[in-house]
Amino acid sequence: MGEAVGTGPRAGALHEVVDGVYAWVQPDGTWWVNNAGAVAGDDGVLVVDTCATATRTRRFLDALTAVTGGAPVRWALNTHQHGDHTYGNSLLPASTALIGQTTMRQALKTDPLFENVPPAWTPTPNWGAVTRRLPSITMDRELTLHLGGRRVDLRHPGYTAHTPGDVVAWLPEERVLFTGDLLFHGLTPLVFMGSVPGALRSLEWMRAFSPEHVVPGHGPVLGSTDLDSVLAAHERYYRFVLATAEESVRADRTPLETAKALDLGEFAAWADSERIVMNLHRAQADLVGEPMDLLGALGDAVAWNGGPMATGV
Numbered sequence: 001m002g003e004a005v006g007t008g009p010r011a012g013a014l015h016e017v018v019d020g021v022y023a024w025v026q027p028d029g030t031w032w033v034n035n036a037g038a039v040a041g042d043d044g045v046l047v048v049d050t051c052a053t054a055t056r057t058r059r060f061l062d063a064l065t066a067v068t069g070g071a072p073v074r075w076a077l078n079t080h081q082h083g084d085h086t087y088g089n090s091l092l093p094a095s096t097a098l099i100g101q102t103t104m105r106q107a108l109k110t111d112p113l114f115e116n117v118p119p120a121w122t123p124t125p126n127w128g129a130v131t132r133r134l135p136s137i138t139m140d141r142e143l144t145l146h147l148g149g150r151r152v153d154l155r156h157p158g159y160t161a162h163t164p165g166d167v168v169a170w171l172p173e174e175r176v177l178f179t180g181d182l183l184f185h186g187l188t189p190l191v192f193m194g195s196v197p198g199a200l201r202s203l204e205w206m207r208a209f210s211p212e213h214v215v216p217g218h219g220p221v222l223g224s225t226d227l228d229s230v231l232a233a234h235e236r237y238y239r240f241v242l243a244t245a246e247e248s249v250r251a252d253r254t255p256l257e258t259a260k261a262l263d264l265g266e267f268a269a270w271a272d273s274e275r276i277v278m279n280l281h282r283a284q285a286d287l288v289g290e291p292m293d294l295l296g297a298l299g300d301a302v303a304w305n306g307g308p309m310a311t312g313v
């Protein structure tokens, strides 16, 4: 099970966003099916995220080797802790300097899903022949890489958004922004391991870069003209989650009870809509000041969904 997607439309493809800057886009961007990327400089390559499985990561790195003529992968960034962006880390060359935000490194170190996948997805993901590899370099707010003449700014928003340790990669000359999972393009955003108000706040922060090209964590690459509508859609969704959670807490309802009775409106058409249950878990836990039950939130999403959630790995 798991690593069956070998070829075909869901196998992923490398898109050259601008000269020497690549997005690895894996349709359709659902659970565990992420985007990654790379920046080629004069003296080596920066990889932005790996993939969930050995097969998917190898496919990405092989495609990258083909277009860069085998230039060394000297640096890699994990945009955040989640396994779809990190579980393939051990397939990077041993000599690659792997960078992550301080809290991200700690979260990956203790991530229980790497060894034990709960029965929340179908098929059950199989990561393949990978080991848990953590960043060797940690950063707090910012770090700038110089790839020969090419500058890449790594920036943490300064607060919890999609996760506590989100980092974007920004190319100020080329005006390309790799957002990690601060953006889901065409799919329901997931914030259950982060903060809904923080994710809302991060939208303005990303807009302020004024990017011309944006590589989201999931879904197709977007240009500056699409960005406003995508940011606005995220804003409407986060505000909807917050308002729903406030009402749910006032009525003393569980996230699942509220989600079952909820009209998702325009968001019903978004892929992975069951994430409403998990996002409500996060929002309600934060409103009442209690820790969120991660496995409970996953289990409730499965209940809402009427069975395990579909994944492409």
Ligand SMILES: [Zn+2]
Pocket (backbone or CB within 6 Å): 080, 082, 162, 181, 217
């Ligand atoms: Zn994520």
